[in-house]
Amino acid sequence: MKELRVPVTERRRITRNRIYNLIYESRLPLSKLEISQTLGLSLPTVYQNITELLNAGLIEVGQVQRSRGGRRPVGYSVVSNVKFAVGISITAGKLRFLASDLKLKELAYKNIAIESFESEDIGKQVAKELEKFLDANRLHRNRMLGVGITMPAVMDEEKDEVKLSPTLRMHNISLSTIREPIPYTTHIENDGNSGGFAEWFESRHTVGSNIAYLYLENGVGGTVFINGAQYFGENKRSGEFGHMCVEPNGLLCNCGKRGCLEAYCSALRISKKLGITVEEFFNELKKGNNVDYQVLWQDVLEHLAIGINNIHVMLDCDIILGGFLSQYLEPYMPELKRLVAEKDTFEDNADYVKLCRYPHRADMMGVAWYYIKDYIEKI
Numbered sequence: 467m468k469e470l471r472v473p474v475t476e477r478r479r480i481t482r483n484r485i486y487n488l489i490y491e492s493r494l495p496l497s498k499l500e501i502s503q504t505l506g507l508s509l510p511t512v513y514q515n516i517t518e519l520l521n522a523g524l525i526e527v528g529q530v531q532r533s534r535g536g537r538r539p540v541g542y543s544v545v546s547n548v549k550f551a552v553g554i555s556i557t558a559g560k561l562r563f564l565a566s567d568l569k570l571k572e573l574a575y576k577n578i579a580i581e582s583f584e585s586e587d588i589g590k591q592v593a594k595e596l597e598k599f600l601d602a603n604r605l606h607r608n609r610m611l612g613v614g615i616t617m618p619a620v621m622d623e624e625k626d627e628v629k630l631s632p633t634l635r636m637h638n639i640s641l642s643t644i645r646e647p648i649p650y651t652t653h654i655e656n657d658g659n660s661g662g663f664a665e666w667f668e669s670r671h672t673v674g675s676n677i678a679y680l681y682l683e684n685g686v687g688g689t690v691f692i693n694g695a696q697y698f699g700e701n702k703r704s705g706e707f708g709h710m711c712v713e714p715n716g717l718l719c720n721c722g723k724r725g726c727l728e729a730y731c732s733a734l735r736i737s738k739k740l741g742i743t744v745e746e747f748f749n750e751l752k753k754g755n756n757v758d759y760q761v762l763w764q765d766v767l768e769h770l771a772i773g774i775n776n777i778h779v780m781l782d783c784d785i786i787l788g789g790f791l792s793q794y795l796e797p798y799m800p801e802l803k804r805l806v807a808e809k810d811t812f813e814d815n816a817d818y819v820k821l822c823r824y825p826h827r828a829d830m831m832g833v834a835w836y837y838i839k840d841y842i843e844k845i
């Protein structure tokens with residue numbers, strides 16, 4: 467396989483990229499004529515670029531398309547396994563690995579229980595398990611775009627450190643101690659940012675260009691997309707919805723303050739308070755005969771509705787509920803929407819509150835897909 471020729475001009479590269487992306491986004495193989503007509507490019511220009519992309523192994527001849535009579539035109543598809551990216555999630559007691567190809571298909575997944583993390587050794591543990599993961603799944607390192615690591619942590623970009631991760635019990639841990647033992651391009655990102663990115667990237671052509679993503683796990687986080695771009699804020703803390711106050715002087719939060727959304731609506735509130743798993747809680751709740759569970763859940767919903775209404779007041783856009791807690795929410799959406807609508811000054815329904823597509827693994831997908839987005843934009 468030849469590498470793509472360095473284009474003579476940026477203009478030529480942009481043309482090639484438009485062609486590649488059109489083929490990438492198409493569900494069916496596209497013919498040269500379709501590409502020419504859709505992009506308003508001459509057939510010789512399309513022909514030349516298709517040849518370059520074929521020679522570089524980035525596209526291939528797809529199935530022959532049906533046409534009415536005459537010769538059937540040849541269609542082209544992208545070769546999705548030319549490159550892949552790895553997403554790694556570090557959460558309390560768990561290390562998870564996922565590999566994704568260029569078309570966002572999951573190539574491999576692994577989940578390992580970890581007894582306890584010593585902050586200084588996390589990087590080494592991840593590096594060791596990553597090599598095993600790549601070997602076991604025959605993922606060739608020369609095709610790997612990069613390794614993304616996601617953690618439930620507030621990062622400090624400037625100091626390059628984990629400022630705070632209550633669930634991982636980390637405080638001011640340098641990110642280089644995690645990155646350095648890994649011999650590949652590595653990017654570390656907050657889990658809510660990554661999860662929201664997965665949700666947005668996969669459905670970027672169907673959802674609006676503005677969304678807020680509320681990530682409900684053992685912690686509560688989130689992220690915001692404005693005009694089709696992820697907004698990180700001045701300190702990369704935009705969308706840290708978990709630490710929005712929803713009850714002055716209320717329950718103590720992991721961050722040390724009182725009344726945060728996280729203190730009321732995290733999965734940990736349920737499992738810690740009751741000493742059971744979240745799954746057990748929802749199974750019991752469904753049966754409808756445990757009053758204590760019902761009271762607790764109503765309180766979670768009430769505070770969740772306050773948080774959602776606050777986000778909506780500020781951003782006026784769809785609010786996607788993600789994280790593993792979201793998989794249990796469907797039966798309670800009418801009640802949640804009713805509670806949100808009750809607080810809404812401007813609208814009498816809350817249909818802008820939606821459930822995510824990926825209640826599991828979104829953090830790993832997203833942190834891997836940052837590399838894929840970057841790659842397909844630069845071809």
Ligand SMILES: [Zn+2]
Pocket residue numbers: 708709719720721722723726728729
């Ligand atoms: Zn807090």
